[in-house]
Amino acid sequence: MTMGAQVSQQRYRAADGNELAFDIYYPPPAMMSGPAAAVILVTGYPDRGARKVFGAAFKDMSAFMSWARALAATGLVAITYENDEPADVHLLLEHLRQAAASLEIDHDRIGVWACSGHGPNALALLMEHAHAVRCAALLYPYTLDSNGSTRVADAAAQFRFVTPAAGKSVDELPRDLPLYIVRAGQDQMPGLNEALDQFVAAALARNIPLTLVNHADGQHAFDLNDDSAMTREMVRRVLAFLQFHLATP
Numbered sequence: 001m002t003m004g005a006q007v008s009q010q011r012y013r014a015a016d017g018n019e020l021a022f023d024i025y026y027p028p029p030a031m032m033s034g035p036a037a038a039v040i041l042v043t044g045y046p047d048r049g050a051r052k053v054f055g056a057a058f059k060d061m062s063a064f065m066s067w068a069r070a071l072a073a074t075g076l077v078a079i080t081y082e083n084d085e086p087a088d089v090h091l092l093l094e095h096l097r098q099a100a101a102s103l104e105i106d107h108d109r110i111g112v113w114a115c116s117g118h119g120p121n122a123l124a125l126l127m128e129h130a131h132a133v134r135c136a137a138l139l140y141p142y143t144l145d146s147n148g149s150t151r152v153a154d155a156a157a158q159f160r161f162v163t164p165a166a167g168k169s170v171d172e173l174p175r176d177l178p179l180y181i182v183r184a185g186q187d188q189m190p191g192l193n194e195a196l197d198q199f200v201a202a203a204l205a206r207n208i209p210l211t212l213v214n215h216a217d218g219q220h221a222f223d224l225n226d227d228s229a230m231t232r233e234m235v236r237r238v239l240a241f242l243q244f245h246l247a248t249p
Contacts, residue, residue, distance in 0.1 A: 005025040005026060005027065005028075005068070005069045005072035005073065005078075006025070006026040006027075006028070006029070006072075007023055007024065007025050007026070008023070008024045008026065009021055009022070009023055009024075010022050010023075010024060010103070012081070012091060012092050012095040013091065013095070014083065014084045014085075014088045014091060015084065015085060015087065015088055015091060016084055016085075018084055020081065020082040020083065020084065020088065021059070021081070021082050022059070022079055022080065022081035022082065022092060023059055023068070023079070023080045023081070024038075024077060024078075024079055024103060024105075025068040025069060025071065025072040025077065025078040025079070025080075026072060026077055026104070027072045027073070027074075027075045027076065027077065028072075028073075031075045032104070034106075035100065035101070035104055035105055035106040036075065036076065036077045036104060036105055036106060036109075037075075037076050037077065037105070037106055037109035037110070037111065037134075037246035037247070038076065038077040038078070038079055038096065038105040038106070038109065038110050038111070038246075039071050039076050039077070039078050039079065039110070039111045039112065039113050039242055039246070040079045040081075040089065040092065040093065040096070040110065040111070040112055040113070041059075041064055041067060041068060041078065041079065041080050041081075041113050041114070042089055042112055042113065042114040042118050042121055042122040042125060043058045043059075043081075043083060043086060043089070043114075043118050043121065044086050044114070044117050044118035044119065044120055044121035044122070044161040044162050045058070045086060045117065045118070045160060045161050045162070046083065046084065046085055046086060047082050047083050047084070048084075049160060057082045057083075058080070059080035059081055059082060063223075063224050064080050065080070067113065068080050070235065070239060071113075071239065071242070074239050074242075074243050075243070076111075076242060076243065076246060077104075077105050079092075079096065086121045086161075086162045086164070087121075087162075087164065089121065089125055090125065090128065090129070093110070093125065093129055093132055093133075096110065097110070097132060106249060107132075108134070108249070109134055109246045109248075109249065110132060110133055110134060110246075111133065111134055111135045111136060111137070111242050111245065111246050112125060112126065112133055112135070112136040112137070113136070113137050113138075113139075113238075113242070114136070114137075114138055114139070114141060115138070115139040115140060115141060115221075115223075116139070116140055116141060116142065116189070116220065116221065117142050117155070117156070117159055117161030118141070118161065119138050119141025119142045119143055120141075120142055120143065120144070120152065120156070120161065120162065120163045120164065120165055120166075121161070121162055121164060122136060122138060122141070123143065123144065123165045123173070124164035124165040124168075126173055126174065126177060127165060127168060127172045127173055127174075130173075130174035130177065133177065134177075134178075134245055134246060135177065135178040135179070135180070135241070135242065135245035135246065136177065136178075136179055136180070137179075137180040137181075137182075137238050137241055137242055138179065138180070138181050138182070139181075139182045139223065139238065140182060140183065140184040140187055140189075140192065140196075140218070140220050140221070140222075141181070141192075141196065142155055142156070142161065142189075142192055142195065142196075143195050143196050143199040144165055144166075144168065144169065144170070144195065144199055145166065145195060146169060146170075146195075146198050146199070146202060147198065149191075149194075149195065149198070151190070151191025151192075151194055151195045152166075152191065152195050153166060154190065154191060155189065155190055155191050155192065158190070169202070170199060170202040170203050170206055170208070171206065173203070173206075173208060175206065175207070175208060176209065177208070177209070178209045178210075178211070178241075178245050179203065179208060179209070179210045179211070180210075180211045180213075180237075180238060180241040180242075181196070181200065181210065181211070181212050181213070182213050182215060182218075182234060182237075182238065183196060183197075183200075183212060183213065183214045183215065183218075184215050184218035184219055184220055184222055185214055185215055185216040185217060185218055186216075186217060186218060186219050187218070187219065187220045188219070188220060189220050192220070200212055211241065213234065213237060215230065215234055217230070218230075218231075218234070222234070223235060
């Protein structure tokens, strides 16, 4: 999408004691005037599976790298990372907060981005670290099962993403956490939109500050597969949401 980000590779300690890499995409120096807000691009699959199927960890895939560079171009710091297990993102978040000064990020201005099968892991992060995350953008995400449904669980069994928030509900999300959700109206992933629609209805009933954008003609992963004016507009809206909610120190 855009170039110019300065990328720094760092290390954090995972749950099993291994040191894993994470990449920090910094905005151009002219846009840095002190500690910057940061966005973690959350993953919901073990990287060992990603390497087996795709030949790379998620942080090294073009989709994650492109989103990270787009975020950096807006003045936000973007963070992609390796994991041994998807739950390692909790340790990454704690590391970022503890090392914020040396990493030139503001530990009080951290947001989350996730898509597709990465969604349930992002929701678990929001539930467990309400004090540490300011906002979240979820694109065509799998979410939570509710009302006896097993749509998300069935998809997780098929596609091998984790569901650490299984058994939990929207009630366990922080009530004042702004959420931005992009729904792909033509999404054919099994059970995704049905579960998402229930999630949105429950979030609205709880009066969570939620912004829903329904891309009526959008397919799953439209940001990767549909190079169109509407796709670019959707990306701009996600970036603007994160900028707005992370702008104020």
